[in-house]
Amino acid sequence: MVDFKQIFDYILTLNKFDFAKILIVTAVCLVVPTLYLYRKRASRLNRSSVIPKQTIIIHERTTTVINYEAEPSTDKNENIDISSYGGFIPYLRKLHADQGVCVSSKLPYPNTISVIDPMIIKATLPVGDRPVYLFKFLEPFLGEDNLQVYNADRAARFRKLVAPSLGNEVIVAKYKSIRDFGIKMIKKWEKLVKDNKDHVFKMQEENLEFSMRATLNVVLSIDTEDLDISTYKRSYDIVLSGLFDKQFGILDFPREEQFQQSLEVLKGWSCNFIDQRRKKAAGTNEEKTGAKDLLDILVSNNEPETEKPYSDESITCIISGYIMAGFHTTGVAIPYTILALTQNPDVQTKLQEEIDKILEGRLPNLDELSKMEYLTQVVKESLRVHPPGAFCARLLKSETLLPTLVESKSFTVPADTTIIYPIPLFHENPDYFPEPEKFDPTRFSYNKIKDFTPNTYCPFGFGARKCPAERISMVEIKMMICLIMQKFNVELAMKLEDVVKEERFVVMAKNDIIVKLVPRERVNME
């Protein structure tokens, strides 16, 4: 029997110090096991976190349950051969056809759902985190701590710091030199056609060169005339395709060696660019053009996190990330727009009429380019049908209630869920873009655009981590299409069925887009 009197007498004999000791021991005895049980449960939830389809219960009105107690999905043990579907996007297309707007099973990544619901985009616009593991393959080039995986706060501070580098001043300052690159390409093509009227062009290959020159000029103010651009571009191509294949373990030995060499070449180049800029007084480029490029900002500012100057290594990683993000994207957007024009001669004619009317044979300036409404519509429609980026991704750090378009049904996903947003699947949904297979630039006309379902058109992503270069890329693409349309009619010089999309870091044309350029009227290119 417990003798309470004895215990009570004992307590009366205690001093303050003894009393505090007893309290601490009691607290430890209670708190430690509670924490242990809590963590054990949390780790069990994590392990079972490829959310099995049946565990997302979309209830009438709001609720939402991801069934935490469900057994781990066996999906992750299944061998999912995505290539047999033709790539990740065709695979997701099939999963969405089977599972609806929210796919939660048979995904190759853990804790991940794929969504094609604009309400979910809307709800996650402010989310600024991306899942680190999805971008791990970039580490050999961009470092562990790269821009793609900056957390939300850091990304927001960084974007604020560097925002002027892609702003209006830079667009105005760079426009002429970017147009000069375009003119140089057109002149080269003209000569080739003059020498052989049946000459055909690999439009992707050609425009990737243009886009590399333009991106280097925008990001680093490099006059690419002084640079061995073909070696530089080739090194980027090897690194980008190497990074991509390396993640699947399919980079064989000779390519791995080439990959490492190209990495060194690019890093060496970046160090030179940084050295040169540091040697000049900071802001030299600003004095020259009136606008600060990314390199100006990085060499003349402290890193917001550490409040110390950016190291050469950090700068190399950041500028490499920018060039990587701008090079292939803009470089494939132009040939895919040309492809669309070859398949829609009436669009081509209407576009040339607009260009000829506004320019009357002159070269386009920035103002005139922005007056070309139909040109803007053509490029937007091309980015709808052929978005260069396959998907966006966000990481939800806490449990989140996600609304859906379906009669206000919502569901909740647990903390650490990754959301994948497959861009093409939004763009090809007939509910948002009627007759989606039709290339119809007028769907972006002023009258119709206001009827768009919000958050369904997203070639540049959306929200907190949207592409910061949308404006400048649109200018580059429009400018190049305008120059081509002034000089040439375009005809596809390969079978349409041989134009095949290949998912790399961006969606490329596997066999290029081979085009015949047929000269039209003379435009003075001087």
Ligand code: HEM
């Ligand atoms: C047609 C051209 C382009 C397309 C379609 C495109 C598309 C995209 C997309 C889909 C994203 C991810 C957005 C998200 O997660 O919501 C992105 C991010 C990014 N893009 Fe672009 N992009 C283009 C051109 C460029 C250019 C020319 C540059 C630089 C000069 C650039 C720099 C970036 C950067 C730095 C990010 C990462 C932003 C961040 O993480 O906060 N992009 N882009």
